[in-house]
Amino acid sequence: MASENSIYDITIIGGGPAGIFAGFYAGLRNARAQIIESLSELGGQVSALYPEKTILDVGGYPEIKARKLINQLEGQLRTVDTAVKLNQTVTDIQKNAAGYQITTNQETTLTKGIIIATGVGAFNPRKLAVDNSADFEGHNLFYSVKNLDQFKDQTVLVAGGGDSAIDEALLLEKVAKKVYLLHRRDKFRAMEHSVDQLKNSSIETVTPYLIKGLSSIAGGRVAVSAKKMKSDDMIELQVDKIVVNYGFIAQDDALNAWNVHPDVNRGTIRVQSSGLTDLENVFAIGDVSKYEGKEPLIATAFGEAPIAVNALMQSLYPDRRGPLHSTAMHKK
Ligand SMILES: Cc1cc2nc3c(=O)[nH]c(=O)nc-3n(C[C@H](O)[C@H](O)[C@H](O)COP(=O)(O)OP(=O)(O)OC[C@H]3O[C@@H](n4cnc5c(N)ncnc54)[C@H](O)[C@@H]3O)c2cc1C
Structure with a gap:
């Protein structure tokens, strides 16, 4: 039987902008949290596809190089205790008495709640349709x-x-x-x-x-x-x-292969305004989540992350005081 201390409150699947910021915010809320990321570095599409680009539409930065934005996010994440697990792909999720059992290519962990931030999934560009x-x-x-x-x-x-x-x-x-x-x-x-x-x-x-x-x-x-x-x-x-640059082919097979998974439609998960999926204590944020009017942008992901973390913490710990402003939440 797993001890209460070995069970994560929040497991964030995916370490793109949405996942990193959710990991930081979970830390602010004193949640026991982990981020699991398939690649060897954080940053999702931003690090993998366009590190050299100048981004113009993130609040507070008139312009910022993509790589620098991820460095800043990582710096912010390091101020909290959220665990970061790189080179691990979530291959299965099972329901369990504690909540959920998460299996990766390296380990199995238990978690009370999940935030899916898998973005566009594996980055498979639409290739040039020319034989050679x-x-x-x-x-x-x-x-x-x-x-x-x-x-x-x-x-x-x-x-x-x-x-x-x-x-x-x-x-x-x-x-x-x-x-x-x-x-x-x-x-x-x-x-x-x-x-x-x-x-x-x-x-x-x-x-x-x-x-x-x-x-x-x-x-x-x-x-x-x-x-x-x-x-x-x-x-x-x-x-x-x-x-x-013909875009990407959505890969929803990976999520569909999990024993327990939310409803995935053409690579996206339909969510409520809090990010809640059709599964108890399972949320989706960032590019993978879908609702009316959704814009798959970094700024959108930054807004969705605290909403999902707060809703999940409220569900797990209804007696705890709800979110304060960051200055009141931060211990360090
Ligand atoms: C060329 C290009 C330019 C763009 N320019 C801008 C821009 O200027 N401004 C803007 O706001 N947005 C821009 N975007 C969009 C922006 O990059 C996305 O909105 C943003 O990256 C979404 O973040 P995310 O964290 O939801 O997903 P992602 O960045 O896709 O990250 C998801 C992460 O999850 C990981 N993952 C997936 N499945 C698993 C699994 N099973 N287990 C573990 N890890 C997993 C992936 O490896 C990935 O690192 C651009 C996108 C592209 C492609």
């Missing part, structure tokens, strides 16, 4: 910009039409010799601010075109052939590097 694309991956073809220096003084083609594609093109423009932005529609699906920046940039937009073929040319470069939509016209662009 794998031959170019890693040297000419990329699915995110992790190291800006790789693109210095290069001719780069960014493919995609959403916010991320435009952000990447604008980021690359700062170091690259030339940037093309190729999209299959004439209009970009991005924030007005980004589209305005694009209009005022040196980036050459190539629309409405779709990449149809890649071939190696001299000097380790690539010839990209692209077809005009609803037309037989073809063009060829010779570039050093290609960054494809």
Whole structure:
């Protein structure tokens, strides 16, 4: 029989912005908490996909480099006692007398409540649908910009039409010799601010075109052939590097494999305004949670984390005094 002290109050699954901030806030509430993260570092999509990007829409920071935001969050997390377990993937959850039994690839722990913050799950970018694309991956073809220096003084083609594609093109423009932005529609699906920046940039937009073929040319470069939509016209662009940003394929299989799991629909979990799922004391926050009007943003995740932690603590300890302001909660 597990002793009361060996049972976590809150297990947070996923160490992206939502999970990190929930872990910090759980610490403020004196909860016995753990964060379990599959990857070898915290930060979720922010660390794994766009560490070099400048983020403009987090309150309190007119602009902040993605990597720096995660460093700041980690610093904040270190001020509390929440345990952080990296390189551990939650592979199963079972109901148990204490609440829930959480199994990872390394250990089994008991917890009274759970906050699921698994984001988009495994990061599987939607790949370029060209037969030989794998031959170019890693040297000419990329699915995110992790190291800006790789693109210095290069001719780069960014493919995609959403916010991320435009952000990447604008980021690359700062170091690259030339940037093309190729999209299959004439209009970009991005924030007005980004589209305005694009209009005022040196980036050459190539629309409405779709990449149809890649071939190696001299000097380790690539010839990209692209077809005009609803037309037989073809063009060829010779570039050093290609960054494809066609979004991600949602992976809800992992959550569905757990013995006990909330209802998962196309990778997201429908929640109440507190983040509560259809399971007792199981909440979902961040990109994985869904409700009417939800915007999958870092700022949204930061708001959802304290709401879920407070609701869970209220459910576990109804007699405890509810949330105060942080200055009154912090012991150290
Ligand atoms: C290119 C790009 C640019 C973006 N730019 C912005 C921006 O400028 N501003 C903004 O607000 N938002 C931006 N976003 C969105 C933002 O990154 C997400 O809203 C945010 O990362 C969501 O945080 P999260 O913690 O919910 O999920 P995630 O960041 O996806 O983190 C989830 C974590 O859970 C882990 N995990 C998953 N399954 C398990 C498991 N079974 N066991 C253990 N761990 C698990 C994953 O490894 C991951 O680390 C951008 C997204 C992309 C892709």
